[in-house]
Amino acid sequence: MSRIETAQATALADAQDKARKIEQTNQAAIEEVAKNADEKIALATADADAARNSASRLRTELARLRRSSQDAAVANPSKRESSIDTIGVLIDVLEGVE
Numbered sequence: 001m002s003r004i005e006t007a008q009a010t011a012l013a014d015a016q017d018k019a020r021k022i023e024q025t026n027q028a029a030i031e032e033v034a035k036n037a038d039e040k041i042a043l044a045t046a047d048a049d050a051a052r053n054s055a056s057r058l059r060t061e062l063a064r065l066r067r068s069s070q071d072a073a074v075a076n077p078s079k080r081e082s083s084i085d086t087i088g089v090l091i092d093v094l095e096g097v098e
Contacts, residue, residue, distance in 0.1 A: 069091075
């Protein structure tokens with residue numbers, strides 16, 4: 001091989017090595033972004049699950065309050081109007097948060 005061919009072969013090998021390193025760097029960056037996205041998705045999923053659980057507990061508590069209020073109104077009709085309104089407003093407000 002001539003010196004020119006050797007120099008060209010060396011330049012080609014260097015260029016391929018440089019391209020390979022750039023590709024590896026890019027791939028590592030892509031993998032890091034994907035990893036971070038997966039972590040954020042996992043956190044968001046956990047937050048959504050916790051919110052669903054909280055909402056379920058709140059709905060259960062609101063149903064209990066509604067039953068309790070209705071039972072109290074039946075047991076004591078003289079206080080019925082004011083206590084139902086207060087509890088009813090609270091329940092309506094909390095149900096409207098959803």
